[in-house]
Amino acid sequence: MDKKQEDGKVVDHLFTAQSLIDNEDKQTYYIGDSKYYKMGHELGSESIYKQYTYARNVIQWNLDIFLDNKEPESGVRLRDDITEGYNIIPNFFVSAMMNEKFDYADDGIVQTHRENKRHKKTHYENRLFDRDTLLLFHYDVNFLYVLSLYARDDRSQKNKWKQKVRRMFRKEIQEWLQQDYSFYAMRAKVHINGEEYIKQHFKELIGKVYTPYTDETVYSLALDRKPENIETNQELIEMLRTAFYVEECRLGQDPNEVLPDVQPIVEYKADNTDLALCIVKEGVNFDNAISTLKRTGTVGVALQMNGATLTLVEGFTKARYLLIHNKSNRYELFIFDGTGPTLVPKSKMQDDVITTKKDADLYLTYKVKTDVAVDFGELNLLPITRNPKTSYHPQLIPIKSFVTE
Template identity: 40%
Template sequence: MKILIEGAYYPISTLQNIFDDPKFYTQNNLEGKIISVGYYHSFEKNELIYMLPKVFMIDDDNSVFGKTKNELLDLDYIKNIKHDLHYNWIRQSSLYFYNSLLEYRKRITDSQIVNKTERFELNTNLGDQEYSYLDLLLSFVNFYKKNKNHILYKHMEYNSNQAKKPKWEKTIRKSLPIFTSNNSPVYVSIRNKKKNINKEEELLTYFFSILKNFNKDHNLNLRIDKSYKIIKGDSFKRLQTNGLSKLRKIKYRYFNDTLKRMYALCEIYFSQTDKSSSKRKREDFISVNNYNLVFEDMIDKLFSDDLNNTQVNDVSLKDLKKNDDGKIIDHIYDYQSLIDTSNIFYIGDSKYYKSNSEAGKLSKYKQFTYAKNIIQFNIDLLNKDKKKAYKKGINYRDKLTEGYNITPNFFIYGYIENKENFDDHLITLKSKLPVKSFHYKERLFDRDTLFVHSYKINFLYVLKAYTNFNSLKTQDFRSEVKSDFRNNFIEFFNNPKNCEFEFYKCKLKTYESIITDNFKILNGKCYITNKEELILAKYTGKTIEEPIKKTILDQFKLINLK
């Protein structure tokens, strides 16, 4: 197995020796830069290659968790890699990573960014699947682990039935038994005078010979019972070329479901190694040149996947993500407003960079544009029919004050700090203070006053969650994180030193005259909640507009958001 990192440079001779096609890298003099993320396997060289995302590159010296590019490029020479805890992250992340590519291909069936070679297809009771070499390897290993006791039992049962006039003294002397739970010995191989050819064992021989070869080539450390006959060396190489014809001669013998699935796996394997087969491939791969789209989908599945088909008033959130100006929002969901119990849209943008990088000015500007587009969408609905908002309980503009509800925004970055942690999301704020955009700094309830918080999330958690989480676990994540995102905004706005605003609630039940008589002073600074409470946001910094008069403030009391 070899590991390369997206965006890293390697000697061009090394890359030419690994890949049969230069589509995975660009050449610059004597070096090549990896431009793809994905999985690759060459049947001629029999090598598994992973091109991991650049988020794994977290160190300034171009190393990954203390391992240099060259060390990751030559993993086959590391002794006992199967048991070395320093390399456990490779085994885990490579499998989750590969599964994430398959999941993305399944979810985005019409996407053109996932390139894949023609794959051998076979309808079996394992399901309709397109098998890559790694698919096949994993299927063999998983099948063996799930069925090894059943297969061994059938093997022992057959051997027992074939025993004619057993010689127990020789059997006990020459064979090692397997002990049951009550310490009773069971002999797998029984010595007798008559040697019977076990035709039923041919399939087991083929299966375990293939498994043994996988075990040797990829350091799987599987323990295969020695009672099975194994074909090795040159004999196995010959079997790879003619195994398909041999296998099909014995197909009629198997009716047991387990053996039929075993037969199907062997048939796929020999179909790929049979040199005379026109379907034989020289390589298989899945590669993505725009991995940011995969990362975006992984985050979206965590945050808002179940909302994509939620439709209200003939509009779904999936449609809402596609703005009229051509921009596409990464993530959007509705959740409790910051100032009352109504709901508001939270708008997110996933950022795919190296672990220690941050978004530039362009990304921040685009995020503010996304928010303005969503505000305008809801205002357009309100203008068409004042009783028909996107959804009951979502309100963006107050008719009396003409103030706009606060729209929360966030960036979310993937990062890796602990290479062993796949189970904790570790979402934290990158900065306590959000990025701010405004036309009038004194007006909080203005449509152009926007804030964006920046978060980072454990990339390994996202990788695992994308393919392993059930709906219940995903929902638990959403409930926790959405509450945290809101609370972080609340904490920011409840600190006047940070946000430069203080919040007041009107003491009077009838407050229309306060607004109409002082509309110019209060424009963009007031908002009426869904509980009919008038909220005032007073700017605490140096103002350029006319300050709010004391006679007005006397009608309000200082509050905290909650």
Template identity: 40%
Template sequence: MKILIEGEDYLIDQLTTVFDDPKFYNQNANNGRIISVGYYHSFEKKELIYMLPKVFMKDNQETVFGISKDELYNFENNETFKHNEEYKWIRQLLVYFYNSLTEYKRRIKNTSIVESSLAFELNTNLGNEEYSYLDLLLTFVNFYKKNKTTILYKHIEYKSNQAKKPKWEKTIRKSLPILDSKSMPIYIEIKNKKKVINSEEELLIYFFSILNKFNIEHQLHLKIDTSYTLIKGNKFEQLEKNGLSKLRKIKHRYFSDTLRRMYVLCEMYFSKTDTSSSKKKKEEFISVRNYNIVFEDMVDKLFSDKLDENKEVNSVSLDELKYNDDGKIIDHIFDYQSLIDTSDIFYIGDSKYYKSGNEANKLSKYKQFTYAKNIIQFNIDLLNDNQVYKDNIKYRDEITEGYNISPNFFIYGYIKDYKNFDDNKLKPKNEEPVKSYHYQNRLFDRDTLFVHQYEINFLYVLKSYSTFNDSKIIEFRDTTKKEFRNKFINFFNNPESSKFKLFSKEVDSQEAKNLVENNFKLLNGKCYYSSENKLIIAKYENDDSLDNLINSNQFEIEKLIVSK
């Protein structure tokens, strides 16, 4: 097994040794740069290869595992690294990583994107109904762990039943027994004159020979009982070539569910390794060149609600605004309680796929502002047609012509503890949000936008993508939505950070209308009439023009309420 990292350079001699095809890297002189993320297995070279995302690299050319990329490539030869918790963490990581690729493969075939390049982003020679070498390895191990007691019992039972006229003196002298829970001896090997072939033992021999091969090649640290007869070395290589025909000769001998499942597993393995057919694959792989698309889908599955595809403006739905024709999913979107009242608003985000610790550039920030304005315009167009996306969603107030605040966020994947798959470690990346505005002193203007930035444990996202059920995802969303809203509220409740001080007064709609119309130029973009019948004024620092209006009309300081 070899582990490489996307975007990193390796000696070309190393890469040609493990890959049958150069499509996974770009060659430059004596080096090759990995351009794909994924899983690869060569049947001829008998090598498992993982190309991990660049988030596993730090800026100082060290991996998040605390070793260099070259040490990671040869990690099976590194004794210190190799025996770190007996590979538990690295095997867990690689299984989750592989499952994330297969989950993405499953999800994109159901996508509603039309005429996109997304289908070409995923590079694989495994069909939708096919399984990989790694699928087989994991299935064999899981089957053994779940059924080893039953298998051992059947092994002992058949050994006992096949014993004809046992010679107990010879058996006791030359065999070692197994002691049961009551310290009673059970003899596995019984000496007798006539050897009787156990037909069910033949299947057990095949199964445990395959399991032993997996155990040795991939250092799985499985304890296989020594009483089983195993086929090893050259004899096993010969069995791989003709095992399918041997297996099918004993196909109809098995009636137990456990043995029948065992037979199917052996059949699947030999169908992969049997060389009698010229159609057998020499390699198998699942890889993607633009892994940011996979990461975006991973985050999106965690964060985003299902969008209504039936609500359209000019034959364009919100779902189509989310998924571009080029196949790129540029955002995450969900509706939740707005910052200033009990109405709802869309929270709009974008996931950022970088090395651990990096931050979005100016271009990414401009794209986010543009996308947020598209969502705002979509809802305003519905309003102009006397429609709403949902009854409680409110983007513009007709009395003040002010716009509700649109919360925006960036999500970065990072790895701090490479063994931690269970804590999301979601935290703000910066205390101050990224800002965009046309008029700096107008909070309730459609061009005034704020983007908070967050980091999330990449390994948690990786695990959640293929293992979380709907209830666990909903639980994560509920908690995260509150965190995001409260982060914005705490920002606006602190005038030193936001530069705005909020004032409010509870008035009926007619009084609010009169006050705004009489002071429209002064209040334009600075006030909003909430769903709770409050006229809210946002006073920017040093904007003394509002002081007289606020004092004479007895406005009070407004504190936004956090979610509980």
């Protein structure tokens, strides 16, 4: 892209480099202004507005290319057609400062010590991936170092310094953003079409989700950390977790480090005699239980002792499926491995196994197949969520009760 924009403005620095989110192939534009404003002075509103205009022009230029069915040489695509979100454009000022010892060897490049070192322009709150959310960062550099660097005209040294500064900008801008936003990676669960879900919930998700990764089935979710957003953010995460795996993921982190693999789908036919062991886990306990189960592959049902007599609920040894639900709209369905349950005393139970009750004397433990996804389509949980008799005790219910024809 030409640094001279169509409105006549000339950008000092415009280059492509690693995106702030993906740590590998995806790139974005970086915009910089280094006109070396009067030392120690704050930026004027006109300079700030002009820098925002540079970013708006870059966004529109990039959009126009793809609207004309072309592609820029860099391959950068700021707008994502699935989420209609926009990649973050790092935009920065570089101001001059004078080294107190008149040192030419130290570049002294740091976040500016001026009061206003970060600026943000928004049209809507809590929409980082919106085209009208524009960010601006401010750095200081030792003017004497820059002067000596260009006076020597050593191309290798200039390129080395340029790469160092670009890496530093990326790292520090990431850190700044993570102070203001919580970032998550999302992958649709089995049976869920992530793209269709996002379209259906477009109003709730616009500007909050984006597909920055090489794997476009993985989405990034960014939520503003302001106190007034905490409740609505949590509600949104709870909603998304009914359809997606949603895990915190730092900028630049590989999302596969935090997201579970999508399991192969195995279709099963619902038989009238097949029973599902239904266990309730609400709130954060639901997510913790699912995470633990996928790691250990074991679940323990607490058994009752009436004096010296063990009470076994009829049919518990014949359960074929495990349904963990939150008595509302979230659930995960698993299939037992077919080896049958085992009686395990409290003293032999592992600490990290999910159970229906803590500190019971005896447990009936089951092994679960965690490497496959059971496909009955979307289940209807009304038989347990709307049933006033549904308790927090484990229940045995025919799997066919939940299957929609």
